[in-house]
Amino acid sequence: MGRAVPSSRVLRPASALAGGLALVLAGCGPSSYQYNWNILVDSVIRPDGQILSGIWLTLSISIVSQIIGIVLGVFGALGKMSRIAPIRWIANVYIWFFRGTPLLVQITFIFFGLGVTRIYQWPPINLLGVSIPGSIQAGIFALGLNEGAYMSEIVRAGILSIDPGQLEAAKSLGMTYGKAMRRIILPQAARVIVPPLGNEFNNMLKTTSLLVIISVPELYVTFSRKNASGPTVFHPFELFLAAAVWYLVLTTIWGVIQAYIERRLAKGVAGTPATGGVSLRERLFGGRRPEGAPQGSGGR
Amino acid sequence: MVKVGDDLLAAIGGLPAATSPLVVEAEGIHKWFGRQHALKGVSLTVRRQEVVVVIGPSGSGKTTFIRCVNHLEKIEEGRIKVNGHLIGYQEVDGRLKEDREKNIALQRREIGMVFQRFNLFPHKTALENVTEAPIQVRGIREDEAKALGMAILARVGLAHRADAYPVQLSGGQQQRVAIARALAMKPALMLFDEPTSALDPEMIGEVLEVMKELAREGMTMIVVSHEMGFAREVADRMVMMDDGRILEEGTPEHFFENPQQERTQAFLSKIL
Numbered sequence: 225m226g227r228a229v230p231s232s233r234v235l236r237p238a239s240a241l242a243g244g245l246a247l248v249l250a251g252c253g254p255s256s257y258q259y260n261w262n263i264l265v266d267s268v269i270r271p272d273g274q275i276l277s278g279i280w281l282t283l284s285i286s287i288v289s290q291i292i293g294i295v296l297g298v299f300g301a302l303g304k305m306s307r308i309a310p311i312r313w314i315a316n317v318y319i320w321f322f323r324g325t326p327l328l329v330q331i332t333f334i335f336f337g338l339g340v341t342r343i344y345q346w347p348p349i350n351l352l353g354v355s356i357p358g359s360i361q362a363g364i365f366a367l368g369l370n371e372g373a374y375m376s377e378i379v380r381a382g383i384l385s386i387d388p389g390q391l392e393a394a395k396s397l398g399m400t401y402g403k404a405m406r407r408i409i410l411p412q413a414a415r416v417i418v419p420p421l422g423n424e425f426n427n428m429l430k431t432t433s434l435l436v437i438i439s440v441p442e443l444y445v446t447f448s449r450k451n452a453s454g455p456t457v458f459h460p461f462e463l464f465l466a467a468a469v470w471y472l473v474l475t476t477i478w479g480v481i482q483a484y485i486e487r488r489l490a491k492g493v494a495g496t497p498a499t500g501g502v503s504l505r506e507r508l509f510g511g512r513r514p515e516g517a518p519q520g521s522g523g524r
Numbered sequence: 525m526v527k528v529g530d531d532l533l534a535a536i537g538g539l540p541a542a543t544s545p546l547v548v549e550a551e552g553i554h555k556w557f558g559r560q561h562a563l564k565g566v567s568l569t570v571r572r573q574e575v576v577v578v579i580g581p582s583g584s585g586k587t588t589f590i591r592c593v594n595h596l597e598k599i600e601e602g603r604i605k606v607n608g609h610l611i612g613y614q615e616v617d618g619r620l621k622e623d624r625e626k627n628i629a630l631q632r633r634e635i636g637m638v639f640q641r642f643n644l645f646p647h648k649t650a651l652e653n654v655t656e657a658p659i660q661v662r663g664i665r666e667d668e669a670k671a672l673g674m675a676i677l678a679r680v681g682l683a684h685r686a687d688a689y690p691v692q693l694s695g696g697q698q699q700r701v702a703i704a705r706a707l708a709m710k711p712a713l714m715l716f717d718e719p720t721s722a723l724d725p726e727m728i729g730e731v732l733e734v735m736k737e738l739a740r741e742g743m744t745m746i747v748v749s750h751e752m753g754f755a756r757e758v759a760d761r762m763v764m765m766d767d768g769r770i771l772e773e774g775t776p777e778h779f780f781e782n783p784q785q786e787r788t789q790a791f792l793s794k795i796l
């Protein structure tokens with residue numbers, strides 16, 4: 225009798241867990257869901273035009289947004305370090321706002337918020353004969369602005385990692401601040417900026433899926449539409465697995481490119497055999513974070 | 525192709541035309557770092573082709589002073605003229621107002637500076653370090669700048685290392701490239717801040733040799749250095765700084781034979 229109490233205390237939660245698990249398994253068991261593996265295989269091996277255009281859109285939106293983010297990041301970083309107080313304030317408010325609010329809110333605010341108030345209604349734009357719908361423009365705008373705030377911090381850290389003696393040497397040769405930045409500081413800071421920049425782009429490729437909220441037909445939306453109607457309707461298991469595969473393809477290819485760029489940069493800048501940079505294995509599967517690049521030229 | 529001259533100044537095209545016999549006129553310079561009063565009324569005049577060696581204990585303001593001469597530091601009081609031009613400031617109704625960045629950059633073209641820790645551009649080769657400013661600042665054509673750069677590198681004995689990156693050079697070689705880089709702007713004045721104090725002893729000589737040659741050829745120089753052999757050989761005048769002031773000024777003979785101030789004597793006895 226005395227013994228039964230502790231055993232039932234252990235058994236009761238355990239049996240509850242087992243029962244719950246059985247219920248879940250029953251719920252998604254083969255009896256209620258018909259797998260159609262062809263959907264997965266076709267989506268990956270023989271992607272149709274819809275999927276291809278989704279991939280293309282995800283990729284192009286990512287690239288353009290990232291470029292905007294880099295440009296804004298350089299200005300944000302320089303603004304944050306400016307000697308002129310109002311410029312510092314503007315940069316700080318920008319970074320504070322876009323890092324302090326959810327991207328989803330930013331996207332919907334920029335597209336719906338600006339649109340409905342007629343501040344900007346996002347009319348389609350014709351670029352080289354291609355009409356770009358407003359939702360894509362708004363999406364790129366929101367992603368770029370958001371990314372710029374994060375890139376500002378990354379670029380700033382990169383600039384701060386460079387020995388101040390470099391700026392002084394450039395100035396002593398008669399360079400203006402702008403020229404010294406462009407020719408001397410930023411090229412060196414690039415070495416420090418590239419690894420985190422690569423991670424940002426990896427994130428960007430996946431974050432574009434948030435544009436579902438304004439119906440941009442990128443990769444995720446493509447699969448979610450296939451799940452909602454048409455011949456593959458309600459096959460979320462196969463469809464979203466296929467979407468995951470495509471995202472993996474994109475991020476993996478980028479990982480390879482990134483590892484290559486980092487090796488090149490470590491070599492070119494130092495003028496010595498590659499010692500810095502991150503191996504492809506580390507790039508893809510994580511591991512040690514690259515340390516800041518060696519500084520300045522003083523000493524040996 | 526630019527003909528390689530027989531000497532350093534020929535390599536950069538000779539001395540700039542004299543516009544005034546006085547190259548540096550510093551008058552009553554005061555400098556504060558917050559509450560720290562680093563320069564307490566420093567006045568110094570340097571004539572064309574003169575070599576002035578500045579000595580003094582650590583923290584006496586030597587570095588701060590020569591950084592003021594090319595306006596890497598602002599000053600709170602006094603004025604500095606180089607070649608007759610007020611450096612870093614404009615006089616408006618008798619008061620000094622900091623000049624526009626562009627004008628300051630223009631003035632710095634005429635003033636070469638060599639740093640204790642070289643500060644070479646690590647992402648550029650030796651030759652690119654030397655040609656960067658002539659191309660980017662003076663707007664010289666690239667091939668001309670390269671010829672000029674090779675000529676100057678040859679004069680500091682490093683033509684064979686033109687394509688090396690700074691990390692591939694020894695400390696002495698890096699400092700010689702840094703001197704070449706400053707010379708490539710054909711400055712009227714060269715400032716040296718302890719150019720050999722970060723070097724291993726066996727490399728000091730090669731850098732001092734280059735500086736001596738430059739001095740003999742008539743470059744106007746202010747050199748912060750405790751290399752007394754160098755001072756004895758090429759200094760026209762020596763300046764002893766202490767606690768933000770110039771304590772004593774005179775010829776090397778004066779300094780080495782009968783320095784007047786007790787502190788100068790004590791300091792010299794420590795470094796000689």
Ligand SMILES: Nc1ncnc2c1ncn2[C@@H]1O[C@H](COP(=O)(O)OP(=O)(O)OP(=O)(O)O)[C@@H](O)[C@H]1O
Nearest residue numbers: 557560561562580581582583584585586587588589
């Ligand atoms: N950026 C700075 N901020 C605050 N104080 C400074 C700064 N630079 C120099 N100082 C102070 O100003 C004084 C003069 O320094 P300075 O570097 O000119 O001396 P120095 O004669 O060159 O010394 P050393 O022989 O050690 O190079 C020192 O007390 C130093 O602490």
Ligand SMILES: [Mg+2]
Nearest residue numbers: 586587588718
């Ligand atoms: Mg010093």
